[in-house]
Amino acid sequence: MPSGTQNDNAPVVGVQNLKTHFPVGGGLLSRFTGKQEVVHALDGVSLEIMPGQTLAVIGESGSGKSTLGRTILRLQEPTSGTISFRGQDVTRLGREPLRRQRRKMQMVFQNPYSSVNRRNRLTDIIAEPMLVHGIGDAASRRARALELLELVGLNADFAHRYPHEVSGGQLQRVGIARALATEPDFLVADEPTASLDVSVRAQVMNLLKDLKSELGLTLMFISHDLAVVSYVADRIAVMYLGRIVEIGTRQQLESAPQHPYTQALFKAAPKPDPRRRGKEPAPVGEVPSAINRPSGCHYHPRCPLAMEVCRQEYPVLEVKVGGQQAACHAVPAAEVPAGAVTLPVVPA
Amino acid sequence: MSEPVSPATEVLSVKGLRTSYEFRGAKVPAVKEFSLSVRPGEIVGLVGESGSGKSTALKSILGMLKPPAEVQADEIVLDGRDLRSLSSEESRRMRGGEMAMIFQDPINSFNPSWTIGSQFRRVLRLHRPDLKRSEYDAEIIRLLKGVGIDGRGKLNSYPFQFSQGQLQRIMIAVACSSTNLKVLLADEPTTSLDVTIEAQVLELLRGLCAQRNLAMVLVTHDLSVVAEMCDKVIVMYAGRVVEVANVYDLFERPQHPYTQQLLKAIPGFPHDGQRLYAMRGSVPSLDEKITGCTFAARCDSLLGPQCHATAPALVADDAGGLAACHRVGRTPLLAKESA
Numbered sequence: 001m002p003s004g005t006q007n008d009n010a011p012v013v014g015v016q017n018l019k020t021h022f023p024v025g026g027g028l029l030s031r032f033t034g035k036q037e038v039v040h041a042l043d044g045v046s047l048e049i050m051p052g053q054t055l056a057v058i059g060e061s062g063s064g065k066s067t068l069g070r071t072i073l074r075l076q077e078p079t080s081g082t083i084s085f086r087g088q089d090v091t092r093l094g095r096e097p098l099r100r101q102r103r104k105m106q107m108v109f110q111n112p113y114s115s116v117n118r119r120n121r122l123t124d125i126i127a128e129p130m131l132v133h134g135i136g137d138a139a140s141r142r143a144r145a146l147e148l149l150e151l152v153g154l155n156a157d158f159a160h161r162y163p164h165e166v167s168g169g170q171l172q173r174v175g176i177a178r179a180l181a182t183e184p185d186f187l188v189a190d191e192p193t194a195s196l197d198v199s200v201r202a203q204v205m206n207l208l209k210d211l212k213s214e215l216g217l218t219l220m221f222i223s224h225d226l227a228v229v230s231y232v233a234d235r236i237a238v239m240y241l242g243r244i245v246e247i248g249t250r251q252q253l254e255s256a257p258q259h260p261y262t263q264a265l266f267k268a269a270p271k272p273d274p275r276r277r278g279k280e281p282a283p284v285g286e287v288p289s290a291i292n293r294p295s296g297c298h299y300h301p302r303c304p305l306a307m308e309v310c311r312q313e314y315p316v317l318e319v320k321v322g323g324q325q326a327a328c329h330a331v332p333a334a335e336v337p338a339g340a341v342t343l344p345v346v347p348a
Numbered sequence: 349m350s351e352p353v354s355p356a357t358e359v360l361s362v363k364g365l366r367t368s369y370e371f372r373g374a375k376v377p378a379v380k381e382f383s384l385s386v387r388p389g390e391i392v393g394l395v396g397e398s399g400s401g402k403s404t405a406l407k408s409i410l411g412m413l414k415p416p417a418e419v420q421a422d423e424i425v426l427d428g429r430d431l432r433s434l435s436s437e438e439s440r441r442m443r444g445g446e447m448a449m450i451f452q453d454p455i456n457s458f459n460p461s462w463t464i465g466s467q468f469r470r471v472l473r474l475h476r477p478d479l480k481r482s483e484y485d486a487e488i489i490r491l492l493k494g495v496g497i498d499g500r501g502k503l504n505s506y507p508f509q510f511s512q513g514q515l516q517r518i519m520i521a522v523a524c525s526s527t528n529l530k531v532l533l534a535d536e537p538t539t540s541l542d543v544t545i546e547a548q549v550l551e552l553l554r555g556l557c558a559q560r561n562l563a564m565v566l567v568t569h570d571l572s573v574v575a576e577m578c579d580k581v582i583v584m585y586a587g588r589v590v591e592v593a594n595v596y597d598l599f600e601r602p603q604h605p606y607t608q609q610l611l612k613a614i615p616g617f618p619h620d621g622q623r624l625y626a627m628r629g630s631v632p633s634l635d636e637k638i639t640g641c642t643f644a645a646r647c648d649s650l651l652g653p654q655c656h657a658t659a660p661a662l663v664a665d666d667a668g669g670l671a672a673c674h675r676v677g678r679t680p681l682l683a684k685e686s687a
Contacts, residue, residue: 060542061512167630168398197397198569199646202613202626224543230619254618268547270572272614274595277576278554282547286513 018081056233169200248324364422393578465503593669
């Protein structure tokens with residue numbers, strides 16, 4: 001069986017130095033000059049997700065968080081690096097073995113309306129992956145689809161409805177049911193609640209969390225919404241321009257974020273409390289283009305702690321004082337006593 | 349204090365607005381009952397979920413809807429003039445002149461094949477008769493500077509050469525180009541932006557309103573944005589106003605069960621690990637015929653059969669605002685706390 005060892009201490013998913021680059025342009029001029037511009041969507045990402053764990057990936061648009069999810073599932077081919085699933089290297093897996101592997105790794109998409117076939121009934125949508133993977137016969141697939149509908153909190157009345165006959169929240173439940181149809185071990189959820197209304201968002205979040213513990217799923221949750229991440233995540237990875245700048249447990253990051261970007265992100269999130277308004281000045285600058293990235297640490301043009309070395313060298317991702325890993329020259333590493341490093345004074 | 353009933357000072361006043369669209373020959377009411385008043389320098393938030401009618405209300409006020417959409421109102425008065433009596437030429441000058449709008453998606457709000465400079469100059473030609481043609485570019489650069497963009501050498505650039513955040517700033521500069529501007533309507537101005545950029549744009553908008561004493565109506569689905577920005581808040585549900593309150597009362601003493609449940613549904617950050625409160629059901633569709641309160645099916649604080657029988661009117665509540673709930677006026681208010 002291709003699923004390899006089922007060791008509880010081995011990561012379900014691991015990526016090593018994963019890079020995904022997109023060539024852009026390719027017009028006449030570049031053919032003459034021989035220069036090919038490249039978007040560095042992922043630029044050397046390494047991480048592991050342990051069984052039953054939820055890793056949340058946060059970052060702004062262009063950070064590469066969606067590309068990471070898609071590359072791990074090999075919906076996007078990596079440029080270099082390795083992806084392993086349950087101990088097996090799946091980076092170069094051929095078409096047929098990859099298809100078999102996909103049974104165990106599924107995805108929930110951001111926009112439920114654009115990720116379903118509108119001409120199919122809800123049960124057919126849910127049964128589709130089983131059909132693709134040749135699981136069961138028509139009758140058993142139907143029965144299983146009904147079971148899944150119920151699992152995501154929709155009763156049998158919904159079975160014959162079409163996507164336009166249900167609300168966005170209900171359709172997102174169908175999206176989740178479909179992802180669960182092949183009984184996957186690993187689920188990538190890419191902004192699954194971003195297109196939903198506040199009152200419905202909580203329903204879907206609770207459902208995902210319940211299913212995760214009931215079915216023992218391992219989850220990669222991609223989001224820009226910190227509050228939602230804080231609710232589901234065991235660990236959090238913060239991405240900026242194709243790299244992980246900080247990764248650690250939820251508690252580590254929330255109680256003491258180490259990277260200046262993580263700090264800026266946490267401070268910038270609007271808070272639902274009018275008495276705290278205007279307390280935090282807005283962070284400066286914008287995310288630069290992923291084609292012409294700043295030299296050294298990509299965050300240095302926006303960073304209040306930037307030093308000369310930050311313009312020259314990209315900092316390594318290392319364990320910092322809080323216990324999490326961060327890539328920052330200005331934050332002392334865990335081995336060095338905190339007193340030995342002089343932090344530059346932050347202008348107030 | 350929170351209820352602004354001093355008509356002398358309000359710059360925009362809308363009463364009894366009703367707007368319907370036509371879908372497959374049938375009328376679909378999008379806004380069933382809407383009123384609003386804003387004073388100079390005041391930021392009023394218009395909150396609701398999709399289908400609540402908040403964007404339609406805004407478009408109706410600005411006169412952007414054309415038949416078969418139908419807009420009816422008791423009054424839409426901007427600085428003493430009823431907008432419904434304006435000729436089409438007069439409304440063209442009013443739009444962008446005294447009242448301007450900022451849209452959600454900056455990329456689709458500009459013509460992609462025109463330079464930023466040429467699009468900006470067109471607006472100045474219409475709304476800045478005080479300027480000579482030769483003064484346009486200097487004025488554009490000055491306006492762009494006001495929103496934090498160095499426009500020198502960039503007027504011949506096309507929209508795609510700017511980032512989302514920059515385009516949103518440029519749109520704000522365009523909207524504020526009239527010297528006569530009194531009211532700014534903003535429809536989800538930061539929804540398509542990243543958090544760090546959102547914080548910058550909100551800061552910019554707040555500064556502009558204070559500096560130029562502009563009244564602003566800010567449509568958003570995000571209560572955190574309301575908390576950051578607004579003085580007064582109007583909560584809409586299924587085409588009706590269900591609560592009007594000043595921002596502190598809204599967050600500290602919400603009166604309508606919908607507002608209370610909406611606030612409960614926002615996850616805190618950092619999260620305490622408690623299970624999220626989830627509202628049951630979803631927003632009813634526009635053409636659903638509901639007798640009684642439109643929120644009754646999802647309400648945690650149902651009073652009794654009257655909630656399903658008669659629609660509650662918007663009346664003064666104990667917190668000094670307005671709320672449309674049968675419980676309002678009865679004490680103790682919504683003491684029942686559900687898990």
